[in-house]
Amino acid sequence: MSGASNLTIGLPFQALRLALSRFAAKNGLVMSSHVAMSLMLALFPFMLFTVGLAGTLSQDYVTEELIELMFGAWPEEVADPIVAELRAVLQGAGSGVITVGGLLAVYFASNGVDAVRVAMTRAYHDVDTRPFWRARLLCIALVIGGGAAILAIAAVEVVLPIYTRLVSEKTAVNASEWLSVERIRWTFTVAIPVIMVIGAHLILPPVRHRLAQVLPGVALTLFLWAAGGWAFSVYISSFATYSTTYAGLAGAMAALIYLYLSAAMLILGAEYNGALMDLRDKRSGAGTV
Incomplete structure (x- = not known):
């Protein structure tokens, strides 16, 4: 009993060591750079389109809410230059957006x-x-669905103050105290990265894995994102000299490096899940012999 318990306790550490080994063997850092560059090329056009569409439909009423929602989980030192450029482009954007x-x-x-x-x-x-066409249609559907979800969340943030005011006027309950915009926005800011990581594990691979199988890697990625985001913001604000090295490209380079690290953590989480599955299969196969 104690031997089986020790094996169970040691399994996560063995899986992490195996995941790191596989990550290095499969050039995980190179793949991370590919993902980061692809995301960097995709990020600004997608956000420009989503925020521009929302601003057109709402007469620019939800623009700030959308920007805050999209970049709320990013370190300020990384997000601020991108947000500034996004606002500058939106001011001169026409219907072509x-x-x-x-x-x-x-x-x-x-x-x-x-x-x-x-x-x-x-x-x-x-x-x-x-x-190819089926995989690409899946990616396009996820992009459209993600944009629609962000627009819906922004609409909730706009409607919520009106709803809470009406509830407070018609009842004795002060709804704005427990259902405030700030609280809802913070909830969505935390929930969006969690949903994105879970969706990446459940929807994108060709083999459908169970939720219980992907949760360890999801938790590892989210933990690394939180710790890495804090460490990267400290590094940017205290030690980095991107402004002197890259001049006007400093903001873009900081964002690219941040996406590079985030992609590496996401891939490592998937490698961790794969290692856990393989180790469990190996042990279950050995136990049945």
């Missing part, structure tokens, strides 16, 4: 999702037999 430019933004954003799909497939040791 939501017409031909919008179609191109969706396609470029699907490239970023497809890069994550390839990385997750490699990490899980799966073989993707889906044709």
Whole structure:
């Protein structure tokens, strides 16, 4: 009993060591750079399209809410330069943002999702037999669904103050105290990265894994993101000299490096899940012999 218990306790550490070994053997850092560059090329057009569309539909009423929602989980030192450029482009943007430019933004954003799909497939040791058009349609559908979800969340943040005021006027309950915009926004800011990571593990690989199988890697990635985001913000604010090295490109370079580290943590989480599955299969097979 104690031997089996020791094996169970030691399994996560063995899986982490195996995951790190596989990550290095499969050039995980190189794949992370590919994912980061693809996401960087996809991120700005997608956000420009989503925020521009929302601003057009709402007469710019929800623009700030959307920007805060999209970049709320990013370190301020990384997000601020991108947000400044996003606002500058939106001020001079015309209808092209939501017409031909919008179609191109969706396609470029699907490239970023497809890069994550390839990385997750490699990490899980799966073989993707889906044709190109089917995988690309999946990525485009996820981009459109993600944009629609962000717009819906922004709409909730706009409607919520009106609803809480009406409830407070008609009842004795002060709804604004427990259902405030700040609290809801913080909840969404935390929930969006969690949903994105879980979706990357459950939807993108060609083999459908159970939720219980992917949760360890999801937890590892989210923990590394939180710790890494804090450490990176401290590094940017205290030690980095991007402004002197890259001049006007300092903000873009900081964002690219941040995405690079985030991609590495996401791939490592998938490698961790794959290692856990393999070790458990090996032990269960040895136990039945």
